Amino acid sequence: MPAFPKNSLSVLTVPAFDDNYLWLIHDGVHAAVVDPGDAGPILAALEAHGLSLVAILLTHHHADHVGGVPQLLKHAKVPVYGPAHENIATVTVPLGEGDTVYIEQLALTLSVLDVPGHTRGHIAYVAAEQHWLFCGDTLFAGGCGRLFEGTPAQMLNSLAKLASLPGATKVYCAHEYTLSNLRFAREVEPGNPLLTQRIADEQAKRDRGQPTVPSTIALEQQTNPFLRATEAAVIARLQAAGRLAEAGPVAALAALREWKNVYK
Structure with missing residues (x-):
């Protein structure tokens, strides 16, 4: 090695x-x-x-x-x-939220965020100096975690916290779900040219046997439907698909997650 x-x-x-x-x-x-x-x-x-x-x-x-x-x-x-x-x-x-981890041997400082939704007590770690985010199953490349224990409102708030990090922040999520997530993203937002390019880029990585992770916060903001739940195109697509019964960002996030749960 x-x-x-x-x-x-x-x-x-x-x-x-x-x-x-x-x-x-x-x-x-x-x-x-x-x-x-x-x-x-x-x-x-x-x-x-x-x-x-x-x-x-x-x-x-x-x-x-x-x-x-x-x-x-x-x-x-x-x-x-x-x-x-x-x-x-x-x-x-x-x-919990606001705590700091200092790992002396690495001279590494990590701040802690509460990001419930996937589970009730899920946390994430942010290395601000290095622009790294370790977010478990809350935010995925192109998607977000299932709501096993939390609510759509919690997940919306958690994703908003992560989306507010600097755009260059690398997103170290825990699963290689990217291409599946992006196929769903294209279903939700077929007119997004950045999404079309991302699918090609990520497919090329997988064809070479490379991971698609880490992503970046900027890329997620541009192409991840769960960070784009208030975009007019996303709302219109949910309405056209008959999946949005209520107005508001929580309802939109819930509708996206429910759709993704059954999307093939």
Whole structure:
């Protein structure tokens, strides 16, 4: 494996399961892992790249995000950061809106946002200096998470928080759902030329075996229907499809999510 430059932070993509991405934030020596649903790929990546695990960061309680934590803790006794409003037995540092995480070995500062909707207590981590966002299953490239526990109003507010981040912010979401999401986005907004170009670009990445993630906040603002729920073209399409019974952004977000749930 190629050596990483020391003391310069970067993010290593670690695929897992069928379509998950686990993230290793590292400086060439130390590493923090985000949402390790499976310990095996993380332990293999740590060994391959000569990295020492120093922290675990969790966004929500679903098994494909937390399942590998117990095994990782057998490998290294490290702090486990996670949402204060979810019951995750391995969390040692519960977090919520406004909290800050400082990982000394990486000299990395992360701010915490409450972003409920997918789950009730979902959180996200923002590395403002690096322009990185680790958002779990709240915001996806081209989409958003299903509303398993939260409400459309919560998801709308959570997405608005994330959309307000600087446009250059890289969006490290947790799944390779991008092409499926963009097919739905094209159904919602067929006249968006930026969306047409994005589909071509992302398909080319997949054809080369490359991840489509990270995205950027700017790209999501331009092409993600869940961040564009108040756009006139999106509202008109929902109305034409007979899917919008009420006015307002919450109803539009709910209609989009319900449509996506059944879209093939």
